[in-house]
Amino acid sequence: MHPGTFEYLSAGSVGHALELLTDHPDAEVLAGGHSLLPAITNEEVDPDVVVDVSEIDAIQGVELRNNVVEIGAGTTYAELQNVERLQDDATAVAEAVSVIGDEQVRNCGTIGGNLAHPVRVSDLSAALIASDATIVTVGPQSERRIDAAEFFAPAAATDLAADELLTTVELPVSAGNTSSAYAKQQSATMRYSLLGVAAHLTVDGGQVSDVRVAANGVTERGVGLEPVEDALRGEPLDEDTIETAASRAGDDIDSAAMIDDDQASAAYRADLLPIYTEQALERAAERAGVDLAA
Ligand SMILES: Cc1cc2nc3c(=O)[nH]c(=O)nc-3n(C[C@H](O)[C@H](O)[C@H](O)COP(=O)(O)OP(=O)(O)OC[C@H]3O[C@@H](n4cnc5c(N)ncnc54)[C@H](O)[C@@H]3O)c2cc1C
Structure with a gap:
């Protein structure tokens, strides 16, 4: 239960995070820390470098653009619970977020951290597939837009590369009926x-x-x-x-x-x-x- 030491680096932008991940191929990304820190403590992972993405403004918050709700990967569950639009336009996702863990988990855990290494019990997986969500990632060379159903299918092609950052989850706005x-x-x-x-x-x-x-x-x-x-x-x-x-x-x-x-x-x-x-x-x-x- 004694984790090794690691270098802590804080990224100021998506571009900066990608540079750090390219320079340190064995680095782990740190968002809310609710999965990563227990994994380090339990010695399941032993990174030399941890890249903190929680200060990157571009991956925070929720925006409505062209009938699509865009959720930044660094947005916490607690922040999502306060977005009225989500309750109206993506009720299944809002409901899934509201029953994740407890208040402490919802205060720190982020939607990107939940999805980056999807686990079979992720509440968000069912809600995002049923909502026809799109998961957006960026790497040093290009952006990928992956349908949720494909993202969760057990195929290595949709796994995140070590130098790739999950940036956004897009949800189509529900029609009135x-x-x-x-x-x-x-x-x-x-x-x-x-x-x-x-x-x-x-x-x-x-x-x-x-x-x-x-x-x-x-x-x-x-x-x-x-x-x-x-x-x-x-x-x-x-x-x-x-x-x-x-x-x-x-x-x-x-x-x-x-x-x-x-x-x-x-x-x-x-x-x-x-x-x-x-x-x-x-x-x-x-x-x-x-x-x-x-
Ligand atoms: C007590 C407890 C109860 C829980 N209950 C539930 C539950 O009921 N339902 C549920 O679905 N989940 C549950 N969880 C899991 C929880 O949702 C995740 O631990 C949390 O969302 C992870 O997000 P984080 O921001 O803390 O990620 P971190 O721990 O910071 O990161 C997790 C992993 O994702 C990677 N990562 C993070 N952000 C990005 C990014 N933007 N791009 C690329 N990689 C990234 C990191 O490299 C790391 O490997 C629970 C966890 C705990 C501790």
Whole structure:
């Protein structure tokens, strides 16, 4: 439990951070420190250099541009909780942020730190996939814009390079008849998500015209639930349709790929998945003004 020493360098701009990361290929990026500092303390990583990006103004805060909500990677969860626009335009993401860890975690943890090395229990993975988010990174040579579904797919091509910085998360603004929700079962011991489901619904004349549903805590990374989407698209939105669609949540998930760990067995997670899918869909439908009891 005795970490080695490291050189601390503070970056003043994105360009400066990229220079420092190029000059020190084994450096670790420090944002809120809630994942990195425990990892150093537990000797899981032993960097010679730590590059602090928390003073870079260009990756802080939330802006609305051309119907897109742009969230700087260095924005903390607590700052996001205070953005009214996020509650209205990206409710599933706002809800996911509000249930991350506890107040201390939300005061320091940043959206970029959550995504830079996505873990299977990241609450944001389901919410960002269902919201059709785009993740923007910059490296010494170029910028990359990666769809959230692709970003969370277990493919090395979307992993961040050591000299690459995650700068922005972009969320399309929801249209008036679109609404979303995030439903989570919290781990009793760790406060992390045991399993979470985000649903994003567009309803026209009582019928589902567009839908995205995604889950975390099921497989190694966040995953889209296409069979649920297929069962809802074009259908009238009522309790029965939602229940039937939710029952298909696990259809495309290979049981061997289900997380099975000391927090919950694969069988328990498989039981939870349709339940939380139904909850997220019901809440999104009610927010879209659908009277499910009618
Ligand atoms: C007690 C506790 C409870 C938690 N509960 C939850 C939970 O319920 N749900 C959940 O989703 N998460 C949870 N977390 C995880 C938490 O969300 C992450 O620890 C946090 O968001 C990491 O962000 P950070 O800014 O502290 O990152 P840091 O610890 O500073 O960095 C983490 C990693 O990301 C890299 N990094 C950071 N920013 C960037 C960037 N802009 N570009 C490139 N690389 C970068 C760093 O190199 C580092 O390896 C919990 C953590 C704790 C300690």
